[in-house]
Amino acid sequence: MPTLKSRRMSNAGAGLAADGMPSFAFAFDIDGVLLRSSQPIPGAPEALEYLHDNNIPFILLTNGGGKHESARVAELSKKLGVPLTEENFVQSHTPFKQLVEGSDTVDALEDKTILVTGGDGDKCRRVAEQYGFKNVVTPGDILMAYPSIWPFNQIFSDYYQNNTRPLPKPVDFRNPDKSLKIDAVFVFNDPRDWALDSQIILDLLLSKDGVLGTYSDKNGDSSLPNNGWLQDGQPMLFFSNPDLFWATDHHLPRLGQGGFQASLQGVWDATTKGAALSKTIIGKPHAATYKYAENVLQKHRADLLGGVDRMKRDVTKLDRVFMVGDNPESDIRGANEYESTDGTEWTSVLVKTGVFREGTEPAYKPDVIVKDVFDAVKWALKQEGWKRHID
Incomplete structure (x- = not known):
């Protein structure tokens, strides 16, 4: 990866393109950068307000989630005092929208039955439905319909009772053709009940064709690939x-x-004696999320800068994105490793207000370490030769 110095030399004075538009933009993590425990970190509102007032494009790029984007941006706009929209906001599960109609590797899931877990109550179910998934089941739905699926069901029964719905089909492993079949499992947000979620996901990974309550007779068959594990139509994870x-x-x-992933992986390894667990993980630092975020940022930037004077015009190339984050293993690693197909360079800026502990060596080295997000913006503007003062 080129050093920041060499990149700056190749784009000297690139803060403004020939037409006066900013040729750079920002991507901000939220927790630990803009907010801590839902309260603004000092300097965060002022930094975003400056960018907004000067038509410098930015997006919020977070591994958080659990609510629909529209609800989240409304809350953040109020807390941070800057107007935000879904057009410049990407949270962890936002890219799942693409799977409603399918992708190059996943068939359309719009009409399939999916299991959604994580988040408060059934908020993530409602998010999935707003994305366009039509048949969404939660672990709570299954527990309330079949309490025996988890022997300690009484502990959370009151909680689930207020957030569950009848299952679209019964769980009847004796009649698989008429039983509940799950086509994909989505962990939308941090699970609250790790035990129940782990049990039901494991059941599905061991099932035949994703039919809850069945057990594939291929499991453990050494004559098959992966010793027979995940060889019988089990749902995608x-x-x-x-x-x-x-x-x-x-x-x-x-x-x-x-942490939940590591726990589930441990249970899977113990059950299968270390068979491979097929899964798809998005979110920072994975390249798929950075690619999705860059596409969102490019579109937002074109809409913002192309319409500044109320006349749509061609927007010059985006040279650089400053990724401002607090987590070296997600924010910083992702920015360092991502290679844009459009030639946009990502610069990593680590702040000291979140996960990173001052005095330790970050697992992935950022281009710069600064005190907070306000200093991050000041530093970035200086690198780009931005002349307008920020204080």
């Missing part, structure tokens, strides 16, 4: 982010969705 830790109001980082 998707995770929305890999973060092991995230910043909360506690003085030490707390386990995130990555």
Whole structure:
């Protein structure tokens, strides 16, 4: 990867293109960068306000989620005092929208039955439905219909009772053709009930054709690839982010969705004696999420800069994106490793207000370490030769 110095030399004075438009943009993480425990970090509102007032494009790129984008941007606009829209906001599960109509590797899931787990109550179910998925089931739905699926069901029964719906089909492993079949499993957000979610996901990974309550007779067959595990039409497994830790109001980082993934992987390994677990993980630092985010940013930038004078015009190439984050293993690693097919260069900026602990060596080295997001914006503007003062 080229050093920041060499990149700056190749784009000297690139802060403004020939037509006066900014040739750079920003991508900000949220938790630990703009907010901490839902409260603005000092300097964050002022930094975003400056960018907004000067028509410098930016997006929020977070591994958080659990709510629909429209609800999240409404909350953030109020907290940060800057108008935000879905057009410049990408959260962990936003790219799942693409799978409603399918992709190069996944058939359309719009009319399939999917299991969605994570988040508060059934909020993630409702997000999935707003994306366009028509048949969404949660672990709570299954538990309330079949309490015996988890022997400790009474612990969370009151919680689930208020957030569940009848299943579209019964769970009847004796009649698989008439039983509930799950075509894909989505971990949309951090699971609240790791035990139940792990049990049901494991059941589906061991099933025949994703029919809950069945057990594939191919499991453990050494004559088959992967010793027969995941060789019998089991559902695809998707995770929305890999973060092991995230910043909360506690003085030490707390386990995130990555912790649940590690736990489920451990159970899978113990069950199958180390068979490969096929799964798709998006979110930072994965390239698919950075590619999706860059596409969103390019479109937002074109809409913003092309319409500044109320006349649509061609927007010059985006030379650089400054990724401002607090997590070396997601924000920084992702920006460092991502290679844009459009030639846009990503610069990593690490702040000290979140997961990263000052005095430690970051696992992935950023281009620069600064105090907070306000200093991050000041530093980036200086690199780009931006003349308008920010204070």
